[in-house]
Amino acid sequence: MSALLAAGLLLRRRSALADLLPVIAFAVSTAVIATVLGGTLAFAGRLPAGPVGAGASDEASVMGLIVMFAVIACVLLVPSAVSFGGGAARLSLARRDRDLAAMRLVGGTTGQVAGIAVLDVQGQALLGAVLGIGLHLLVTPPLTALDFGFAPFTVGELLLPAWAYPLLVLGVLLVAAASAAVALTGIVLSPLGVARASRTVRMSVLRVAVWVLLVVGLFGLMQLLPIMEETNAGLALALLVGMIGAVVAGVNVVGPFTVWLVARILAALAPWPALLVGARRLAADPRAGWRAVAGITFALVVAGLLMVVVTLGEPTSPAEEILITAMATGGILTLAIAAVIAAVSTGVTQAARVIDHAPALRAQHVAGAEVAQLHRARLLETAIPLALSSVLATGTMLLVIVAVMGGPATDARGALLYGGSVLAAYLLVLGAVAVSSPLVARGARGARRTA
Amino acid sequence: MTTPTSTLPPGPAAHPAPPLAGAPLSPVLRTRGLTKTYGSSGTGTRALDGIDLDVARAESLAIMGPSGCGKTTLLHVLAGILRPSTGEVLHEGTDLAALGDRRRTRLRRSAFGFVFQDGRLLPELTALENVILPRMLGGAARRTAAADARTWLDRLGLAGMHDRRPGQLSGGQAQRVAIARALAGRPQVVFADEPTGALDQATGRVVLEVLVESCRDSGASLVMVTHDPAVAATCARTVAMQDGRIVQVYQRGPAQGPATGGAR
Incomplete structure (x- = not known):
């Protein structure tokens, strides 16, 4: 058959x-x-x-x-x-x-x-x-x-x-x-x-609570830090590093919740079929939806923290010059590695999602969904978490900077760099969607072969 | 719009012949000289080997045969899912075999409905959303499509289950959703591939009655692939296939003029 x-x-x-x-x-x-x-x-x-x-x-x-x-x-x-x-x-x-x-x-x-x-x-x-x-x-x-x-x-x-x-x-x-x-x-x-x-997948509000607690913890720690530094500077530093890591990692806890919430609202109101399908699929598995952009979110937070390095200003001593060079190179290296993780994980996740969805794509195509409509649904399925991701990453990054530096960086170069990073992130993810597009057509037309 | 009866007759009811029996009614689908070969032409499998078949308006037709006889391939070719290797499939004067993927897709959406063995509902969508999706793909407004879909779901005995997802429905209920989805677009032809194959016998019989009745009441032709003679018996006409050819045609109920559909 x-x-x-x-x-x-x-x-x-x-x-x-x-x-x-x-x-x-x-x-x-x-x-x-x-x-x-x-x-x-x-x-x-x-x-x-x-x-x-x-x-x-x-x-x-x-x-x-x-x-x-x-x-x-x-x-x-x-x-x-x-x-x-x-x-x-x-x-x-x-x-x-x-x-x-x-x-x-x-x-x-x-x-x-x-x-x-x-x-x-x-x-x-x-x-x-x-x-x-x-x-x-x-x-x-x-x-x-x-x-x-x-x-x-x-x-x-x-x-x-x-x-x-x-x-x-x-x-x-x-x-x-x-x-x-x-x-x-x-x-x-x-x-x-x-x-x-x-x-039915239910995302607990607990996820938001956990993340808020982490952010509050970071601000609290910053208050305690001057006192702790006098007694045990090493421990204070370790705590600070750990707390920043926890807040950044915490984005992955709150991320699926926001995807789930927004996807449910969009699905209920969706006037277009692609949005209906894309949003429903996200609501059914918000973790998978978030996973597709988790690498990107992380790279964006790193890019944001890099802003701090750019705004350090001109060196006034040879020691400071070494420090600034090391931080700039290290920061860009960190961003590059984060971008590699983001690119590979996004590409792999996108391809895997298409392979997993091949039967559903085929069923929709048989029932009259054009390949272009399938592409749109998939694009939305990625674009929704992507938009949420850039908002969450920007928010987290600002929170961390405010907590650690005492105020937002106001340097225009930093903002420009960050804007560029966000743009690059969008291009990267949309590129990954485009690269795996031939798989969609293949999945949809699975049984179609020329004699 | 014809209103289907709300009560179902006790046994599988034979689908009556179209109203203009004997008159030269133009068929909704007509095939001539269909062949379909999988793989390269020299070594490939010949799934269809010269099929001439007419599907009349509002008739119910069963395609029967052992597995591997080419019946599902024939259904897919009739529905414009597969392109034949040679021959033509005429729908209202247009040869589906000559249309590109995009136009065949649009035709499937606007003129055909599908009920498959495993339902093929999208698991993430609710029952209601599964029914409105093909209409929305065709450009209908969500609100309008939803109103029609609710009527269909209620009529098929799914009142109160509109917001359930396929995983929360029984096999029979899921198949009713698939039937509602197939018919909500007011198709000319409904294609069914072993629609009761995944159901137990009692549930299968009820689903089959619902399918045959719903198609008859909405004036849609039904083309159903099955290996089960009892299932085929619910249709007015049955063609039996073997090795890619039609080997026999049975007609139940009043004759409908010279039945086309012999092997060449």
Whole structure:
């Protein structure tokens, strides 16, 4: 039967790409983690050995501060890369539905099948992690050319100690297994198919409350900081870095809630079919909708924090010059890495969503939805979280700056830079939607072949 | 607008022949010399091998046969989902085989309705939204489409379930939503592919009655693919297929003139 033929063909065709997506995601995630950790350790390695006295060099006097900023960047980037790796595990599982059901049908117990599924994810994670380390080794030599205002780093400084690499692979495998295990809960693995819990998604207001608490906590901490610095400066600093990281990460808690709320309102009022479908799909799975723009949100927050660096002004001493050069280079490097995570995660998520939606696309096309209308629905499905993301990112970034610096930066260059970043973010996501567009037409016309 | 009866007859009712039986009524769909080959022409599978078939206005037609006989391919070609390799599919004088994807898509939306085995409802949309979506795609205002859709859902026994999502409906209820969706656009032809294949026997019979009656009451032709003779018996005419050819034609009820539909 043609329908069956088509389904089989579609599956065979898509499997090559669908298999590749999680591996790419694991590889980029591993490469980012290795490179960022290696870089942070390289900064720490330049710390002067003894206490910094009055006669210390310019470099030694500011190195403590520079290392602190390196740690902040590391705290911002690594969790983002880790969660991206976890997303890759979910992606890998989503496409295994038919295989899992077939295994149950021939007599596998739920436990056995779940075990096989997790192992399957681990296989891709292992391949991705090894490729990722290769990628890390490849990009490290060019990084030595970066000017931080002091003697350039050597390749040896930027690489992790040899024993760390097996540990990193192990860590990626653990994250993949944990994400796969979490994704498997709430899924019914039956011989007749894999059913995801079809309960209506409800997003708790608790998500907003958590985030508000984090922001209030950051402001509270800033009040306490002067007192704490006198007794334990190290702890105070660690708390501040941790709190900023928590507020930035908290955007991912409040994000799905806003997507859910806005999507429900839009779906109820939608006068156009594309908006109806796009908004309903977002309301049904706001987390997935948010995931598609999470990388972007994060990059925007980083870009916003970079504004602070740009507005520092002219250096008045050689030490200050080193500090400003290091922060500018480091800031741009952080933004570049965040942009890489954003670009890859957006592209991978978009392609995965189209592959997952192929049957629905096909059904709509048969019932009379033109391919252009399907494109519009998908564009809206991304544009809604994107708009919310840029609002949330801007808000968070301003809150953090106000909390830490005591007032918003008023420099026009900073605002211009930020505006440019927002524009770049929109272009990036819309580009990812466009790149995966041929998949939509292919999914919609699945059974159509020329004789 | 004809008002369908609210009560259903006890058994599967044969669809009566069109009102102008015997008169040379122009068919709503007419095919000549259809072939469809999958894969390259030398080594490919020939799913359709010379099909001549007319579908009369408001008639009900079952396409029967073992799996692999080409019946679903024929349905897809008739509905403009697939293009035939050779031959023509005429709908009101237009050859669907010659139309591009965009125009065939518009035609499916405006003139045809679809009921598939698994419903193919969008799981994220409510029952009501699933019914209004094809109308909105066709340019109807949401409010107008919703008013019609509510009437259809109520008529098909789904009052009070308009805002449920497909996952919250039983298989039979979901299939009624699919029927409402197919008919809400006032199509000329409703295409059904094993519409009761995923349902238990009792539910399947009721859904089938609802489908046949709704099509008859709204004056739509029904073209239904099935492998089940009992399901085919609810239609006025049945064509049996084997190896891509029509091998037999059965006519129930009053004759309708010379029935076209033999193998070449």
